[in-house]
Amino acid sequence: MRAKTVSTTYRRIYRTVRRIPHGRVATYGQIARLAGFPNHARLVGYALHALRGADDLTVPWHRVINARGEISLNEFSGADLQRKLLRAEGIAFDRRHRINLNRFLWDK
DNA sequence: CAAGTGACTAGTG
């Protein structure tokens, strides 16, 4: 079992992730920046990782992807689930399982 | 307490 050490830092990240609108995605770096931790993309990944298995979707973790427009989870840890959730929101994937950030990035 | 790890990224070539 993972100890749920929810620091204020994590809460700040979760709060930011909750702001991502339905049908849009954001990158780890983007969330980090908006949460007030520029250049700490990795921290966001770590925070979301600590969320796996938790009360699903109180935080829309599936809307967070990497800067290349890909899902960072590997096929063994739920990438298909994330794809399914995103598709259900109308987000399209290309042949290589990538998302067109020009179209779906939670922008501006 | 040092070293390893990871849902990252921007820069180079």
Add this chain to the structure above:
DNA sequence: CCACTAGCCACTT
């Protein structure tokens, strides 16, 4: 576009 790298940092061993 791909491969490799240095920089970042909380958490685990």
